[in-house]
Amino acid sequence: MKRTLIITLEYPPQIGGIATYISGYSKHLGENVFVWAPKNKEAKEEQNVFRGEPYFLLFWPKWFKLFFQIRKIVKREKIEIIHVHHVLPVGHIAQLIKKLFKIPYLVFLHGTDVQVAVRTKRKKKLYLKILKKAEKVIVNSEYLKSQVIKDAQNLENKIVIVNPCPSDKFLQMPNADLEKLRTELALDGKKVVLTVSRIAEGKGHSLFLQGLPEIIKEVPNVIWLVAGSGEKSEVFWQIVREKNLQNFVRFLGNVPNGELQKYYNLADIFLLLTHKDKERDLQEGFGLVFLEAGATGLPSIAGISGGVEEAVINNQTGFVVDAYDDISVKSAVVKLLQDETLAKTFGENAKNRVEQEFTWEKQLKKIL
Numbered sequence: 001m002k003r004t005l006i007i008t009l010e011y012p013p014q015i016g017g018i019a020t021y022i023s024g025y026s027k028h029l030g031e032n033v034f035v036w037a038p039k040n041k042e043a044k045e046e047q048n049v050f051r052g053e054p055y056f057l058l059f060w061p062k063w064f065k066l067f068f069q070i071r072k073i074v075k076r077e078k079i080e081i082i083h084v085h086h087v088l089p090v091g092h093i094a095q096l097i098k099k100l101f102k103i104p105y106l107v108f109l110h111g112t113d114v115q116v117a118v119r120t121k122r123k124k125k126l127y128l129k130i131l132k133k134a135e136k137v138i139v140n141s142e143y144l145k146s147q148v149i150k151d152a153q154n155l156e157n158k159i160v161i162v163n164p165c166p167s168d169k170f171l172q173m174p175n176a177d178l179e180k181l182r183t184e185l186a187l188d189g190k191k192v193v194l195t196v197s198r199i200a201e202g203k204g205h206s207l208f209l210q211g212l213p214e215i216i217k218e219v220p221n222v223i224w225l226v227a228g229s230g231e232k233s234e235v236f237w238q239i240v241r242e243k244n245l246q247n248f249v250r251f252l253g254n255v256p257n258g259e260l261q262k263y264y265n266l267a268d269i270f271l272l273l274t275h276k277d278k279e280r281d282l283q284e285g286f287g288l289v290f291l292e293a294g295a296t297g298l299p300s301i302a303g304i305s306g307g308v309e310e311a312v313i314n315n316q317t318g319f320v321v322d323a324y325d326d327i328s329v330k331s332a333v334v335k336l337l338q339d340e341t342l343a344k345t346f347g348e349n350a351k352n353r354v355e356q357e358f359t360w361e362k363q364l365k366k367i368l
Contacts, residue, residue: 001030001368002080005073007066007093009054009086011037013044015228015254016198017288018110021140021164022085023257028360029368034077036070063089067096079103084134085110088117091130098133106367107134108162111144111285111306118151131155136367138162141286141307160366163310164288165358167257170295171351174262182266185250190223191337194267194298196260196289198230202282204273204303204323205232209239211326216248218334227252227263264296269336269343273323274305287311290318291358294350299343301332317350 006026010019026035035049043051052069055062070093073079082105084094094105107130117127131137131152137159139145145159182188197203205226216222226249240249255263264270270293274284283306290300290311302312303323314320319332336343 001032003032003078004029004034004081004083005070005077005079006033006035006083007070007085007090008035008037009090011035011040011049012257013040013042015257017164017286018085020167020257020288021110022108024165024167025162025360025364028364034073034079036066036073061089061092063092066090067093070097071100074101074103081105081135083108084130087113087127087130088123091134092126095130095133104135105133106136106138107131108138109144109148110140112280112282114144114147115282124151128152131158134158136160138367140164141310143283143307143310144285162363162366163358164286164291165360165363166288166292166295166354169258170261170264170292171355174265176262178262178265181262185225185266187223187225187250187266190221191219192223192225192267193269193271193333193337194225194227194263194293195271196227196255196263196292197272198228199226199232199236200230200277201232201279202275202277202284202305203230203232204275205236206239207273207275207303207323208271208329209236209243209245211329212245212248213243214326214330215333218330219337222333222337223248223250225250225252225263225267227255227260229254260292261296264293264298267293267298269301269333270298270318271301271333273301273303273321273329274308275303275323276305284308291354294347295354297347297351299336299346299350301329301336313349313353316346317353318346 008022012019012023037051039051054066056065082094084090084105084107087107097103118124139161149156199205276283286307293300300312300318302308302320309320312318312320321328321332
């Protein structure tokens with residue numbers, strides 16, 4: 001294994017799909033792997049993980065502060081290849097390192113980073129230059145590959161799809177007293193719908209709340225278990241209060257990735273009504289949480305958005321619906337909560353698919 005430096009602006013204990021993706025694959029690359037990530041007061045010291053502040057406050061370009069840190073690591077650790085996450089601005093640094101030390105780099109794209117990079121002519125030009133000089137461009141889905149090719153047709157042969165993979169722990173039973181936790185959350189005798197996501201535009205929390213009263217009429221013992229927080233949390237709670245849904249929603253707040261497994265195992269179905277983020281014109285790149293749910297044997301209900309239909313196979317591992325179609329959402333939720341045989345079949349299909357296709361050993365063979 002070449003001595004590899006991964007540069008990322010998102011890494012645990014930061015919560016989110018990108019941080020989880022990077023942490024997961026970095027631990028399966030083998031020896032001689034180093035990571036640079038931003039400082040985080042909650043982070044524990046890890047071997048070969050370097051942390052720092054990426055930006056100058058006054059000096060321009062601000063990212064030059066990170067360049068000096070990376071140059072030092074490259075020389076000290078005798079780095080042979082760099083993995084770039086967050087193409088802008090990290091790609092600038094990789095280009096400079098390549099020019100100075102002849103060290104090649106790979107660019108990993110996740111979804112929103114691409115959509116942001118092509119918004120202005122200036123950014124798009126810089127983004128395409130970075131991709132052109134990369135050894136390979138790694139994307140997480142067929143959907144994202146198609147989006148990249150729209151702007152970089154001549155780079156198609158460089159693009160490799162490496163899907164995100166859930167941690168192996170999701171395939172195992174959690175080391176936790178589930179019955180005790182079920183009682184603490186007042187879930188005994190309940191049908192549990194779980195959502196794990198930032199509470200943000202494009203994730204569909206408000207849309208599901210609007211339709212939840214109609215679902216309650218069909219499944220009066222339903223409970224919605226919500227893990228996550230975000231900029232739309234206040235709107236979320238306002239709707240909960242307006243519709244008197246306090247007894248039907250259990251809010252967990254931010255849950256560390258290492259604690260999520262037990263909540264998946266308390267649920268009957270997983271739901272995330274992804275849709276286009278109209279405020280920022282963004283779509284979902286893939287949706288790792290759907291694979292985490294599948295690994296624990298849960299069927300999923302997903303909203304149509306970006307690469308989500310690659311994570312959830314409609315009518316096989318769950319249902320993919322229009323998040324704005326209340327009738328379709330209600331029908332999917334009620335069907336899976338009432339038809340235990342169908343829910344079990346979808347859940348088993350999802351778990352088998354994860355075990356066969358979404359392991360780091362299989363995915364990383366594409367780039368090693």
